[in-house]
Amino acid sequence: MPLSSITPTRRVVHAAGPQQEVARIAELPAVHEAFAWFQSHANELTKTQIEMVSIPAPPFAETKRAEWLRDRFVALGLEKVEIDKAGNVVGFRPGTNLKAKSVALTAHIDTVFPAGTPLKSKTDKSKIFLPGISDNGTGVMGLYAIAAALKASAVRNEAGILFVGNVGEEGEGDLRGMRYLFHESKWKNNIGATLVLDGADIDTIVTQGLGSKRFEVTVDGPGGHSWSDFGMPNPIVILARAIAKFSETSVPADPKTTFNVGVIEGGTSVNSIPESAKMRVDIRSAAPQEMDRLEKSLRDAVANAVQESQDKLRGGPRVPLTFDITTIGTRPAADLPPDARILTVMQAVDSLLGLQTHIRRASTDANIPLAMGREAISIGAGGTGGAAHSEKEWYDPTGRDLGLKRVLLALLTLTGVSE
Numbered sequence: 055m056p057l058s059s060i061t062p063t064r065r066v067v068h069a070a071g072p073q074q075e076v077a078r079i080a081e082l083p084a085v086h087e088a089f090a091w092f093q094s095h096a097n098e099l100t101k102t103q104i105e106m107v108s109i110p111a112p113p114f115a116e117t118k119r120a121e122w123l124r125d126r127f128v129a130l131g132l133e134k135v136e137i138d139k140a141g142n143v144v145g146f147r148p149g150t151n152l153k154a155k156s157v158a159l160t161a162h163i164d165t166v167f168p169a170g171t172p173l174k175s176k177t178d179k180s181k182i183f184l185p186g187i188s189d190n191g192t193g194v195m196g197l198y199a200i201a202a203a204l205k206a207s208a209v210r211n212e213a214g215i216l217f218v219g220n221v222g223e224e225g226e227g228d229l230r231g232m233r234y235l236f237h238e239s240k241w242k243n244n245i246g247a248t249l250v251l252d253g254a255d256i257d258t259i260v261t262q263g264l265g266s267k268r269f270e271v272t273v274d275g276p277g278g279h280s281w282s283d284f285g286m287p288n289p290i291v292i293l294a295r296a297i298a299k300f301s302e303t304s305v306p307a308d309p310k311t312t313f314n315v316g317v318i319e320g321g322t323s324v325n326s327i328p329e330s331a332k333m334r335v336d337i338r339s340a341a342p343q344e345m346d347r348l349e350k351s352l353r354d355a356v357a358n359a360v361q362e363s364q365d366k367l368r369g370g371p372r373v374p375l376t377f378d379i380t381t382i383g384t385r386p387a388a389d390l391p392p393d394a395r396i397l398t399v400m401q402a403v404d405s406l407l408g409l410q411t412h413i414r415r416a417s418t419d420a421n422i423p424l425a426m427g428r429e430a431i432s433i434g435a436g437g438t439g440g441a442a443h444s445e446k447e448w449y450d451p452t453g454r455d456l457g458l459k460r461v462l463l464a465l466l467t468l469t470g471v472s473e
Contacts, residue, residue, distance in 0.1 A: 071402075072395070072398045072399045072401075073402045073406070075399070075402070075467050076403050076406050076463055079467055079471050080406060082209075082473065084208040084210070084471075085207070085209060085462070085463075085466065087207035087208060087209070088203035088204060088206070088209055089455070089459055089462075091206045091207065092199060092454070092458045092459065093455050095199075095202070096451065096454065096455065099195055099199055100451050102195065103182075103192070103195045103449075103451075104175050104182060104187070106119065106122060106123070106194060106195070107173065107185075107186050107187050107191040108174075108175065108184070109122055110167075110169060110171070111165050111186070112164070112165065112167055112168050112169045113164060113165075113166070113222075113224060113225050113227050114222075114227070115169060116141055116163055116164045116221045117137075117141065119163050119164075120137050120141055120143045120163060121137070123163060123194065123198075124143050124145075127201070128145075130145075130201045130202055130205050131205050132146060132147055132201060132217060133145070139238075140222070140234035140238075141221040141222075142218055142219065142220045142221055142231045142234065142239075143163065143218070143219035143220075144216065144241070145201070145216075146214060146216055146217070147201065147204060147211065147214060148214050149210075149214040149215070150211070150472045151213060151470070154212060154214070154469075154470070155213060155246035156215060156241070156244050156245055157213055157214075157216070157245075157247050157248070157465060157468045158215075158216045158235075158241075158247070158248040158249070159196075159200060159218070159251065159461075159465060160197075160217075160218040160220055160232070160235075160248060160249070160250050160251065160419060161193030161194045161196060161197050161218075161219060161220070161250070161252065162190050162194075162219075162220050162222070162231065162252065162419055163190070163219040163220065163221060164190075164221050164222060164227055164231075165185065165224060166224045167185045167186060167445075171185055171445065172185075172445070173185060175187070180450050180451070180452050181450050182448060182449050182450070183447070184447065184448075185444075185445050185447050186447065187439070187447055187448065187449040188253055188437075188440070188448065188449040189252070189253050189439065189442040189443065189447070190223070190251075190252055190253065191449065192251075192435045192436070192437060192439060192449060193250075193252050193434075193435050194251075196251040196435030196436070196457070196458065196461055197217050197219060197251065199435075199458050200217075200458065200465065201217055203458070210473075211465075211466060211469040211472075212469050212470030212471060213246065213468070213469040215465065215469060216241055223418070223419050226268070228268075228382075228384065229385060229419060229421060229422055231419075232419045232421075233422055236423055236426060236428075245423075246428075246429070247395070247396045247429045248423045248428065248431075249461065249468070250418055250419045250430065251432075251433065251434070251435045251461065252432050253434045253435070253442070254436060254437045254439040254457070255434035256409060256411070256433065256434045256456065256457045256460055257411050258411060258433070258434070259400050259404075259411055259412070259433055260413075260415070260416045260418055260420060260431060260433070261389065261394075261413050261414075261431050262388075262389045262413070262414070262415035262416075263389070263415070263417065263420060263421035263424045264338055264339075264387060264415050264416055264417040265338065265339055265340065265341075265345055265385055265386055265387025265388075265417075266336060266339075266384070266385045267337045267348075267381065267383070267384050267385075268335065268336050268337070268382050269334065269335045269337075269349070269352065269380065270332060270333070270335075270379075270380045270382050271293065271332060271334075271352075271356055271378070271379050272330060272331070272377065272378045272379075273292045273293055273330065273331050273332070273360065273375075273376070274329060274330045274374070274376050274377070275288070275289050275292075275327070275328075275329060275330075275374070275375050276373045277326065277327050277328060277329030277330075278326070278327045279326065279327070280324075280326060280327060283327055286327050286373060287366075287367070287373065287375050288327050288328065289328050289329070289330055289331035290320050290321060292359045292363050292377075293331050293356075293359070295359040295362065296352075296356045296359040296360075297315055297333070297355075299355040299359065300313070300335075300351060300352050300355040300356075303348060303351040305348070309339055309340035309341040309344060310339070310340065311337075311339035311340075311344040311348065312336075312339070313335065313337045313338075313348055314335070314336045315333055315334070315335050316334050317332075317334040318332070318334075319331070320332060335352060337349060338417070339387065341387065342387055345387075352379070353379055356377055356379060357377070360375060360377050363375060385421050386425035387421075387425075388421060388425040390424055390429065390430065390431065394429050395468075396429040396430070396431055396464075396468065397413075397429075397431065399468055400431060400433070402467070403460055403464045403467070404460070406463070407456065407463075416432065418432040419432065420432040433461065433464075435454070435461060436451075436455065436457015436460070437454040438452070438453070
């Protein structure tokens with residue numbers, strides 16, 4: 055892209071539409087300084103990413119990684135840096151318009167991997183193998199790179215930028231970091247649009263929040279010996295019957311709706327009737343009413359399986375047999391309006407960069423602001439990655455600078471720029 059020949063002034067850029075705004079911002083010399091930083095510091099970004107991802111951040115234990123990011127935010131000159139009550143790392147870059155709502159740039163710092171997972175990187179040509187290196191080491195490095203490039207350039211954003219490394223995106227974290235940010239934090243009323251950085255892909259824009267409900271089902275009985283107490287209710291068998299019945303529940307193709315039994319556990323030995331057994335169930339849909347229908351089906355299947363076991367004991371001694379279904383996670387389903395400014399800006403950026411992108415639905419941190427009626431999207435931060443959520447996860451930083459340019463142009467178009 056050629057540098058703009060416009061003489062720098064102090065006026066604020068306000069173009070007629072997103073395409074004109076994006077094109078004009080992309081030509082500003084200060085923005086090109088930031089672009090150049092991405093390329094000249096490519097190796098540094100990769101080394102820093104490996105350093106960060108090598109710090110464990112299992113669910114509900116993200117403190118060490120949060121402290122690492124807090125120190126980087128301070129070094130990058132962000133203001134009001136802190137780790138909030140939820141564990142989110144927050145830093146602020148002021149804008150020239152103190153009355154404008156800030157634009158939030160967020161990336162989750164937690165991983166799916168439990169404590170004790172080996173975190174030693176291996177490199178094969180341009181690929182780096184390390185659990186969490188792409189999801190979401192790439193997104194967190196996006197935060198770092200954008201803050202560093204802005205510090206190194208003369209860009210003057212009009213609205214402030216709130217940098218957030220949030221916790222609780224994965225698994226049973228239940229988006230707790232974003233819930234706190236938007237419902238309880240001191241920033242909750244000062245956030246306009248939100249750009250979520252999640253993963254590497256730059257060919258998609260997540261504008262539709264996939265809803266989900268998660269449950270832990272527990273069945274408790276008296277237990278006993280497999281020989282002498284044969285006939286006593288077996289919680290594992292009861293769960294098996296409930297699963298078999300629940301799995302017969304029909305689901306629509308549109309809206310796509312799914313369910314999964316992801317964990318089942320219980321018992322102590324092969325010759326013991328277990329006293330307890332439990333399972334964890336995940337339900338997902340774009341439609342809240344479908345999730346409610348599946349939840350009812352699950353509850354009915356478990357209740358009926360327990361009742362059948364009790365019925366078989368009629369005439370015999372009564373035994374304690376109970377069950378419990380606890381909600382362990384819920385993510386709201388919500389869609390961004392197709393004419394939302396954040397989407398038209400993102401599409402204008404993609405058009406300028408020659409990217410063929412498409413809109414998709416997913417469960418991300420953007421679910422929270424979307425469900426509140428706020429503008430939010432989730433995008434990747436560049437490069438390529440694969441085998442997410444496995445110990446064979448990998449990331450290739452080749453082409454990362456294009457993804458970072460994409461993020462920066464969208465961010466600055468949303469904030470506005472003072473030349």
